[in-house]
Amino acid sequence: MKNTIQKTAIMNALMALDHPTADEVYECVHNEFPSISKATVYRILNRISEEGEILHLQIPDGADRFDTTLCAHHHLKCNKCGKVCDVDVPELDGIEKRIKEENGFSIGGYRLVFSGLCSDCIFKKSD
């Protein structure tokens, strides 16, 4: 993969943002590099997530998000403020083996997204 200015700018944006969407990355990079195209942002995000440099998260009810934390694989998503944060779920350790034995299904990967209310939002009024 060529080492373009665009890729560097996107990596920097990913470091600066927390679980950003492609559009949020675009907005951030666009500030310092107005000529960048949205297609380039999507292309580079896809490329580096395929290579395992970042995680590509599919969040229910919205745009995909990208995560520079490679070890924690599960997420909490607040339905009110929209914030996404990482969470460990050791309960699922070894689940691949059990499903393989019981269902014959070979798990390549999985994602778990909990939707709900974060501790900041839970006491706020409903509307």
Add this chain to the structure above:
Amino acid sequence: MKNTIQKTAIMNALMALDHPTADEVYECVHNEFPSISKATVYRILNRISEEGEILHLQIPDGADRFDTTLCAHHHLKCNKCGKVCDVDVPELDGIEKRIKEENGFSIGGYRLVFSGLCSDCIFKKSD
């Protein structure tokens, strides 16, 4: 909710199909009822899933699917044949309580989709 011909036809289609997408429901209903609109299919599927009559599943990398099985909440999705099937994951029983205590996050719901290869596809050639 009014009891329209369209709703009845969609309920019948949901019974006949296995984890269909909205488009698959539309195709099925459209056969016996050619004048139905896709907007109506989406509207009715959303309505009855909000009322809890069916589950609305958000599957990675593709269209949402609908499930008439209300008790099993998790799914296996084969990346080769596209089939989606139900699976129990008792490992997650009580997870809401732990996450609430440790993170202060109040889980409203979650879905877990395992991607991989089903037992039929696992021995097939890659391409």
Add this chain to the structure above:
DNA sequence: TCCTAATTGAGAACTGTTTTCGATTAGGAT
């Protein structure tokens, strides 16, 4: 410095879904 495959920007295209709006209809009230 040259060459070429990789990458880019702009915008069209695409997929899945929702919205708009005027026309139709279910089903309770009369």
Add this chain to the structure above:
DNA sequence: ATCCTAATCGAAAACAGTTCTCAATTAGGA
């Protein structure tokens, strides 16, 4: 049975997120 009206409908446009096309540019090895 008929009327009334809110609920629903069909068609098509709008929408969001993402991918594709293609001509122009560029990184980086020869």
